Amino acid sequence: MIKVRNLNKIYNPKHNPVHALVDINLDIPYSKRIAIVGKSGSGKSTLMQVMSTLDWATSGEVLINDDNILQYNEKQLDTFRAEKMGFIFQNFYVDDTQNVQENISLPLEIIGENKATRKSKIETALKSVDLLEKSNTLASELSGGQRQRLAIARAIVNKPKILFADEPTGNLDSQTGAKIIQTLFDLTHHLGTTLIMVTHDNSLAKMCDIIFEIKDGCAALINNKEMI
Numbered sequence: 646m647i648k649v650r651n652l653n654k655i656y657n658p659k660h661n662p663v664h665a666l667v668d669i670n671l672d673i674p675y676s677k678r679i680a681i682v683g684k685s686g687s688g689k690s691t692l693m694q695v696m697s698t699l700d701w702a703t704s705g706e707v708l709i710n711d712d713n714i715l716q717y718n719e720k721q722l723d724t725f726r727a728e729k730m731g732f733i734f735q736n737f738y739v740d741d742t743q744n745v746q747e748n749i750s751l752p753l754e755i756i757g758e759n760k761a762t763r764k765s766k767i768e769t770a771l772k773s774v775d776l777l778e779k780s781n782t783l784a785s786e787l788s789g790g791q792r793q794r795l796a797i798a799r800a801i802v803n804k805p806k807i808l809f810a811d812e813p814t815g816n817l818d819s820q821t822g823a824k825i826i827q828t829l830f831d832l833t834h835h836l837g838t839t840l841i842m843v844t845h846d847n848s849l850a851k852m853c854d855i856i857f858e859i860k861d862g863c864a865a866l867i868n869n870k871e872m873i
């Protein structure tokens with residue numbers, strides 16, 4: 646179980662405080678698919694960034710195997726993220742100066758995979774998002790949807806135990822989006838990955854095991870059947 650305890654995030658606490666997360670408590674069983682829904686500006690992306698340790702919490706805990714990962718130092722976090730986590734976020738974090746395969750290689754380098762293993766894992770990930778033919782293309786030369794698929798390939802290349810996805814199909818046409826969701830769901834299934842996904846698509850949320858709604862920075866568990 647991933648346990649989120651009394652999580653708070655206040656942006657600009659001194660000058661112009663925005664209380665984006667207000668005492669969030671969540672119980673997330675391993676290997677399940679979790680949908681995070683809610684209106685624009687409600688705090689969904691903030692929750693994903695803070696839970697995944699890419700941004701600092703103001704207070705609170707994220708317990709994985711009863712270890713509070715928010716207390717890890719940078720080195721512990723780098724290793725933990727590279728080994729255990731995958732991220733697909735709205736602002737991508739794609740490096741425009743690198744080509745497609747270089748962008749995907751980093752988590753594998755951090756965990757010390759050799760060149761041949763990296764190459765084969767990168768190819769598998771690129772195939773699963775239909776981007777293999779762009780391996781050597783500079784990220785700056787990709788379309789928006791291709792960048793999104795690159796971000797997805799990078800997120801799954803290390804076969805993560807926890808996968809954070811913030812509107813993973815936001816920039817994609819419905820057919821490509823459906824294929825990507827299938828890829829993410831297959832991965833979840835085969836690896837026992839916990840998928841934590843922000844979506845505004847109710848039919849996609851309903852395909853998940855658990856739905857949390859964020860309202861003004863507060864979280865509530867909602868029943869699948871309450872979804873329209």
Ligand SMILES: Nc1ncnc2c1ncn2[C@@H]1O[C@H](COP(=O)(O)OP(=O)(O)OP(=O)(O)O)[C@@H](O)[C@H]1O
Nearest residue numbers: 656657663665683684685686687688689690691692
């Ligand atoms: N870096 C920041 N500095 C200050 N305030 C921020 C920052 N990022 C987000 N906020 C504020 O925190 C609140 C939650 O933002 P967040 O990005 O988490 O919303 P969201 O639910 O992901 O919205 P959307 O569906 O539009 O992506 C908003 O009021 C937003 O203006």
Ligand SMILES: [Mg+2]
Nearest residue numbers: 689690691735
């Ligand atoms: Mg957002």
